[in-house]
Amino acid sequence: MAHGDAARIEISGLTKRFLTPNGEVFTAIQDVSFVIEPGQFCAIVGPTGCGKSTTLGQVSGLERPSAGTVTVGGQPVDGITDGVSFMFQADALFPWKTVLANVMTGPTLRGMGKKEASSLARDWLRRVGLSGFEDRYPHQLSGGMRKRVGMAAALINEPRILLMDEPFGALDVQTKAIMQTELLGLWEQLRPSVLFITHDLDEAVALSDRVLIMTSSPGSIKHSFDIDLPRPRGDVQTIRHEPRFLELQDRIWSSLKDEVERAYAATAGAA
Amino acid sequence: MSSTIPATKAIESDTDAQAASRRARRRHTQRVWIGRILVPVVFLGSWQIATEVGWLDKFFFGQPTAVWQALVHLFTAGTAFGSIWLNLWVTIKEALYGFLLGTGTGVVIGLLLGQNRLLAEVFGPYIKVLNSIPRIILGSIFIVAFGLGTFPKVLLAAVLVFFVVFFNAFQGVREVDQNLIANIRVLGASPLQIARHVTIPSALTWIIASLHTAFGFAIIGALVEEVLGAQHGIGLIIKVAQGNFDPDTVFACMAIMGVVTLAAEYLITLLERRVLSWRPPNRSEAQAI
Ligand SMILES: Nc1ncnc2c1ncn2[C@@H]1O[C@H](COP(=O)(O)OP(=O)(O)O)[C@@H](O)[C@H]1O
Ligand SMILES: [Mg+2]
Secondary structure, X not given: OOOHHHHOEEEEEEEEEEEOOOOOEEEEEEEEEEEEOOOOEEEEEOOOOOOHHHHHHHHHOOOOOOEEEEEEOOEEOOOOOOOXXXXXXXXXXXXXXXXXXXXXXXXXXXXXXXXHHXXXXXXXXXXXXXXXXXXXXXXXXXXXXXXXXXXXXXXXXXXXXEEEEOOOOOOOHHHHHHHHHHHHHHHHHHOOEEEEEEOOHHHHHHHOXXXXXXXXOOEOEEEEEEOOOOOOOOOHHHHOOOHHHHHHHHHHHHHHHHHHHHHHXXXXXXX | OOOHHHHHHHHHHHHHHHHHHHHHHHHHHHHHHHHHHHHHHHHHHHXXXXXXXXXXXXXXXXXXXXXXXXXXXXXXXXXXXXXXHHHHHHHHHHHHHHHHHHHHHHHHHHHHHHHOHHHHHHHHHHHHHHHHOXXXXXXXXXXXXXXXXXXXXXXXXXXXXXXXHHHHHHHHHHOOOHHHHHHHHHOOOOHHHHHHHHHHHHHHHHHHHHHHHHHHHHHHHHHHHHHHOOOOOHHHHHHHXXXXXXXXXXXXXXXXXXXXXXXXXXXXXXXXHHHOOOOOHHXXXXXXX
């Protein structure tokens, strides 16, 4: 919405193969195609190891596809794409930088002056509720607080596209719900296109406009579900009890269940 | 009203607990220091007794009181090669220059090879070959090539330091968290910015840890090269004392270098605390031992 067509992500025929240590070719994702409209919040759900992180790696430009293309705002992705922010599965804060310096990193790398970057970072820390923690180091924060710093560090660049790889996967249930609500609030202010990876179906339905289900390995898109829950969604905790939420959740689960069972059988068979 | 009574009680027991833990900590510190004083007392005492009684021959093994006298003699009467201060300064200077040279080259080359796979694979085998040369042979070569002055001492110290620092810097770069590299890359960092914001700070933990050992090696390098051939320096004093069957002076020199190394160790620890202040405290405390 705010970014126009520049925030449109078009993925077609995306395939990624890896060479395993014993020389075999392993196909992680196979012929993945979908489009994310500007300003859309799209979740990808699938069993572990189906290639969700791999897909995101190609969109961010960190990795190169083996086949197929990713286009962002009409431009084919070739190397790191400008205007894309990434929130990682693991903690990706720089442990030797203070909270403030961590949030400042993005603007500084883009050539913003120290003073301006610092006041902008302070503003973002206030927006994620971490005023007063500017001089702490990441190890002095709780897991939830570290995620907030990561969120501020990703959003301070006002990205047109936000990629999130199971960002709240490691949090306890209560902290997770709070973070989800905060993310939605911030997203509604900036309206970037979001590609949100999770294995938590509730999370996907509560946050997204659309949920894509990925098949078990090699991953490809199996189904796409539109989530017509009204926005703004407000508190993620309460939305979970609405009948429409439960109905959607139930329908999507029946699609996901097969893949989870297949993925489980494959790994259990291999073991 | 009734709720205030347990509250004050809780505060009282809180301060009680604080006082008790403070007492326990003081007792612990006392014990540590008693132990620390007892160790040299017992060691030097048994050495003294063993040589007095004749279990050990003081002609070969020296004697603590004689070592003390040798120390006093070194500081009051000086040596055949000038005052002890002059000689000590010569050795420290050589070790320090060697330390700086070895650390500088070790860090730069370690970072370079750590980040560049091609360079690492090209130079890797040669570095292993160089590392396998016995240092004492290098010492002889340096004396022959560069004479008895300061330079060959600096060089040998630098070589000893280089390998310690190099391998740590190299490993430090290799151990960089790939998540952090990915993160800085999506933030739009250039290769130089990646090094400045991630690779170097991350490798610094390893590099600084190596400096503790490295300074000891610098001292060894300078001393060994002085023993091989010099006009001044503690190594020369040791060599001459050894020739005169004077173990007390050798021990005295050892004690002097021990104090120097301890002082350097203290300074490096200060540096470590400053540069690595971001680390969780339990880790640096474990390393302080
Ligand atoms: N660099 C790599 N080399 C080889 N195999 C990889 C690599 N990255 C991922 N894979 C494999 O690709 C599959 C998909 O991984 P990933 O995208 O991380 O799954 P997930 O859906 O859990 O995020 C996994 O089986 C994984 O082992
Ligand atoms: Mg993953």
